[in-house]
Amino acid sequence: MTELDINWVRAQFPAFSEPTLQGQAFFENAGGSYTCKPVIDRLNRYYTQRKVQPYGPYDASRSAGQEMDEARTRLAAMMGVEADELSFGPSTTQNTYVLAQAFRQYLAPGDAIVVTNQDHEANSGPWRRLADEGLEVREWRIDPETGHLDPAALDDLLADGKVRLVCFPHCSNVVGEVNDVAAICTKARAAGAVTCVDGVSYAPHGLVNVDALGADIYLFSAYKTYGPHQGIMVIRRALGEALPNQGHFFNADALYKRFTPAGPDHAQIAASAGMADYFDAMAAHHGIAGDAATRAAGVHDLMRAHEEHLLQPLLDYLTSKNSVRLLGPTRASRRAPTVAIATQTPAAGIAEQLVPLGIMAGGGDFYAVRALQAQGIDLDHGVLRVSYTHYTSEDEVAKLIGALDKVL
Numbered sequence: 118m119t120e121l122d123i124n125w126v127r128a129q130f131p132a133f134s135e136p137t138l139q140g141q142a143f144f145e146n147a148g149g150s151y152t153c154k155p156v157i158d159r160l161n162r163y164y165t166q167r168k169v170q171p172y173g174p175y176d177a178s179r180s181a182g183q184e185m186d187e188a189r190t191r192l193a194a195m196m197g198v199e200a201d202e203l204s205f206g207p208s209t210t211q212n213t214y215v216l217a218q219a220f221r222q223y224l225a226p227g228d229a230i231v232v233t234n235q236d237h238e239a240n241s242g243p244w245r246r247l248a249d250e251g252l253e254v255r256e257w258r259i260d261p262e263t264g265h266l267d268p269a270a271l272d273d274l275l276a277d278g279k280v281r282l283v284c285f286p287h288c289s290n291v292v293g294e295v296n297d298v299a300a301i302c303t304k305a306r307a308a309g310a311v312t313c314v315d316g317v318s319y320a321p322h323g324l325v326n327v328d329a330l331g332a333d334i335y336l337f338s339a340y341k342t343y344g345p346h347q348g349i350m351v352i353r354r355a356l357g358e359a360l361p362n363q364g365h366f367f368n369a370d371a372l373y374k375r376f377t378p379a380g381p382d383h384a385q386i387a388a389s390a391g392m393a394d395y396f397d398a399m400a401a402h403h404g405i406a407g408d409a410a411t412r413a414a415g416v417h418d419l420m421r422a423h424e425e426h427l428l429q430p431l432l433d434y435l436t437s438k439n440s441v442r443l444l445g446p447t448r449a450s451r452r453a454p455t456v457a458i459a460t461q462t463p464a465a466g467i468a469e470q471l472v473p474l475g476i477m478a479g480g481g482d483f484y485a486v487r488a489l490q491a492q493g494i495d496l497d498h499g500v501l502r503v504s505y506t507h508y509t510s511e512d513e514v515a516k517l518i519g520a521l522d523k524v525l
């Protein structure tokens with residue numbers, strides 16, 4: 118397979134040539150990534166040339182509406198779904214909140230749902246609150262030592278056929294392990310349940326084909342995936358049409374409007390087409406051809422291969438260090454480069470010590486409070502998290518390891 122051209126990649130991100138960011142290696146990408154140039158250019162163009170009510174008859178308005186549609190259409194094609202199965206909301210947290218209101222009306226007392234204690238709170242709390250309506254909430258629990266979510270344990274939770282919805286992460290933002298989404302969705306479907314997959318921590322490492330995965334709902338956040346601050350939701354048609362509409366009554370026939378009651382952020386939605394520009398440019402630069410889903414899959418594999426190659430030395434270094442506990446898998450092939458470690462002193466303090474060493478990282482709970490508690494992490498200490506993406510270079514990872522060695 119072709120190798121990722123890291124110099125080309127970095128040239129697509131203005132942050133890497135921004136003077137105020139020089140000398141600092143960015144390792145808090147799971148919190149929010151740098152933005153690629155096509156997104157910034159489109160945002161700038163929208164605000165300067167098209168900042169009018171979209172979908173009207175005049176040129177500026179027509180261009181604005183077309184660009185919003187373009188974003189939805191191109192990203193949906195890359196993810197193997199229809200354009201109206203993809204919608205934009207203010208954030209993933211807001212999107213799950215709205216979806217939970219829809220399920221509140223859709224499910225009946227006596228029905229059960231499954232949530233995990235591996236998830237970020239965004240794909241956990243809103244669902245757990247459905248217990249107030251008399252729904253049974255079953256917790257699919259991680260292994261306290263490894264953080265692993267065992268698909269075999271799901272069988273027991275599904276056995277009585279009462280479960281109608283299974284919510285779980287593609288990848289936890291503190292454990293980092295990549296869950297076998299396709300296998301889990303197959304199990305859930307066989308038991309008569311639909312699935313809601315939090316892809317926020319996975320999507321920055323490659324867009325997925327939601328059709329192939331078999332998820333009924335797949336969520337991610339564009340601002341962690343080189344785009345603007347939007348939450349992106351794929352809701353498959355059968356489920357989206359069955360769930361009660363949460364938008365204006367007169368918009369109920371438009372699938373992509375049914376679960377986004379907030380007025381759309383026109384400029385940011387339009388600028389999201391820049392994410393598709395970036396992935397397509399990467400495909401073209403590396404000689405990846407085919408339809409949109411094929412190009413996206415090729416880009417996914419390129420990015421993953423680069424990230425994996427850089428990850429193993431970091432994992433090996435951390436596992437060799439007695440003073441810290443690495444959360445999640447020790448093999449790069451099983452995880453995303455979102456690496457949380459439990460430290461002997463509060464993690465936020467260690468993140469501060471990394472600043473003069475040219476490392477931007479974070480310490481805390483990252484809203485994965487349940488996952489940290491389940492692994493016996495002292496929440497007052499939290500974890501130090503270092504996370505990167507395909508645009509991170511081998512030199513930066515070496516610099517990170519050197520810096521960690523000074524402060525740990």
Ligand SMILES: Cc1ncc(COP(=O)(O)O)c(C=O)c1O
Nearest residue numbers: 208209210237239290317318338
């Ligand atoms: C795994 C995961 N899920 C969900 C969220 C929430 O996303 P948003 O900030 O778009 O609400 C985050 C944010 O950090 C996350 O890391």
